[in-house]
Amino acid sequence: MEIPHYSKIHNRFLLNGYHYDQLGLKQVAYSFIKEGDLFEGYIGDFLMDWLDLSDSIYLVTSGTTAKPKRIFLKKQTFVNSAIATGNHFKISVGDKALHCLPAHFIAGKMMLIRAMILGLSLDLISPSKNPFHKNNTVYDFVAMTPMQAYHSLKNLNQVKTLIIGGAFVSVALQNELIRRSINAFETYGMTETLSHIAVRSMKDPPSEFTCLSNIYVTQDIRKCLVVSAPLLNLESLVTNDKIELLDNNRFKLIGRIDNVINSGGIKIYPEQIERKLSEVLRFNYFIGSLSDPVLGQKVILAVALTNEFDKEALKSEIKNYKSFNSYEIPKAIIFFNDFVYTQSGKIKRNETLTLKPSFVLDL
Secondary structure, eight states, rough: HHHHHHHGOTTTOOTTTEEEOOOHHHHHHHHHHHHOOHHHHHHHHHHHHHHHSSSSSEEOEEEEESOOOOOEEEEHHOOOOOHHHHHHHHOOOOOEEEEOOOOTTTHHHHHHHHHHHHHHEEHHHOSSTTTTTTTTOEEEEEEEEHHHHHHHHGGGGGEEEEEEEESOOOOOHHHHHTTTTTTOOOOOOOETTTTEEEEEEETTTTTTTTEEEEEEEEOOOOOOEEEEEGGEEEEEEEEEEEEEETTTEEEEEEEEEGGOOOEEEEOOOOOHHHHHHHOOOOOOOEEEEEEEEEEEEEEEEEETSSSOOOHHHHHHHHHTTTTGGGGSSSSSSEESSSSOOOSSSSSHHHHHHHOOOOOEOOO
């Protein structure tokens, strides 16, 4: 039976330095599933799904703000996404790429597809904080999480183009990337959009997100982002991300509308406060709210007790942080033994705030 066009493998595609045809790659996938490490098992599972004769594949959404759900998408849309990324970043056949993300999430799946479709030489490495540990190879294209980029700063001169996604890029990380002249981009996307649909350059701190080709954005009545992408089979995908719309290809991200805090009649977006705090805080935290008899909701700083630090020094630093507007200053610091996370490692804010705190500091 003829191989469907969307499952064909570029004749210049290399995996760990070796070329494989359809049958050879299936054998690699089977070996990963039966004998490989956990990260190789995820890669094997996805490759077996990708190389079968079905024209669709199912994904599971992250579950950051709602229950994870299964969605079915045409394989051709994955191909279209890979081509859009290749065109935007001017990726060429034979370019060397590093795969250092879990393949059971969309970002890791898309790195595999980009390599197979665009004809890249792809190195596989187990996801870790620093994928460049004992790795001196220079790569043309790499995708990382912010945590990986932070722990790899001294090695990022080995990367010609770096994309960072999965969580927001902190001000501290952004400044380091600019200082080191790293050609890096923050990405915006989700499972439903097959990884990123827009990117933001780290060369310019206040820069906006710019959409990839054939992707268009508008706003709904809540001023939340609406994405249309014909080649991804998306027609008016409504998000909960409030934006400042610049035109149908550019926007600035404000924060998630389902996280908004109404404190004394003032609407506060936690992400805006978190970006400010990221200049000075290096541990795991988030901004949330608790009910208050006067304000309705009061802003709090939630901190995970997975690092040792001076609580009183933190209290003083927050109270005297000069970048805050008066209504942004947390009214308390709530310490938890740890946070509740999704399978993809994102913090579940509301569920965390239902836990019993380990310690509370009023400000």
